[in-house]
Amino acid sequence: MIRFPESINAGAALLAEIEKRSGQRLSACYQCGRCTSTCVAAFAFDYPPHRLMRLLQVGMVREVLASRAAQLCLDCMTCSMRCPMKLDVAGVIETAKAVADEAGLKDSERDLRLFRRGFLNNVRRHGRLHEAGLFFWFNLRTNNLFNDAGLLPPMLRKKNFHFVPPRIRHRRQVRRLFQQINGRQG
Numbered sequence: 001m002i003r004f005p006e007s008i009n010a011g012a013a014l015l016a017e018i019e020k021r022s023g024q025r026l027s028a029c030y031q032c033g034r035c036t037s038t039c040v041a042a043f044a045f046d047y048p049p050h051r052l053m054r055l056l057q058v059g060m061v062r063e064v065l066a067s068r069a070a071q072l073c074l075d076c077m078t079c080s081m082r083c084p085m086k087l088d089v090a091g092v093i094e095t096a097k098a099v100a101d102e103a104g105l106k107d108s109e110r111d112l113r114l115f116r117r118g119f120l121n122n123v124r125r126h127g128r129l130h131e132a133g134l135f136f137w138f139n140l141r142t143n144n145l146f147n148d149a150g151l152l153p154p155m156l157r158k159k160n161f162h163f164v165p166p167r168i169r170h171r172r173q174v175r176r177l178f179q180q181i182n183g184r185q186g
């Protein structure tokens, strides 16, 4: 288990670990803010993505590891695709989350991460979200079959919940996009 840093030197060691694992050179970020302007979840973050990068640059690793942003990030990769320095911002955040887990910091967010993974796999497979697929998959995985069942009637009324997977014309392009992103991470 990673011990949480108390001294600046220990923080620097953790920072080096994040850089090593993510394969990113954090000093390359020049704070243009494009990652934040394209992030769909930034409204719910305590620190927007460019601020997370800055905190890491100045060695405030503890703040990043404990942040709500690191746990709520959807791993959608939009920020990584848009960074002019080709920094894998999402990969950095993902690494920070892993380190936070190892430090025993945020284990309570496991379901959130499971949901995020299921969401992305679902979109990759269908080209867009298949709501029923994600709903049943997640509830089975978390042993809570009727979790959020109250949301179904209004979603069905608004035709926002489909039992049959959607037929999407651009499904191949979406898969290619996922492959490109995985290639960039590899």
Ligand code: SF4
Pocket (backbone or CB within 6 Å): 028, 029, 030, 031, 032, 033, 034, 035, 036, 049, 050, 053, 082, 083, 084, 085, 086, 087, 089
């Ligand atoms: S888009 Fe890239 S360079 Fe710009 S702030 Fe975000 S991480 Fe830094």
Ligand code: SF4
Pocket (backbone or CB within 6 Å): 035, 038, 039, 040, 041, 042, 049, 072, 073, 074, 075, 076, 077, 078, 079, 080, 089, 090, 093
């Ligand atoms: S990967 Fe996370 S930080 Fe990046 S755009 Fe998506 S939600 Fe925002």
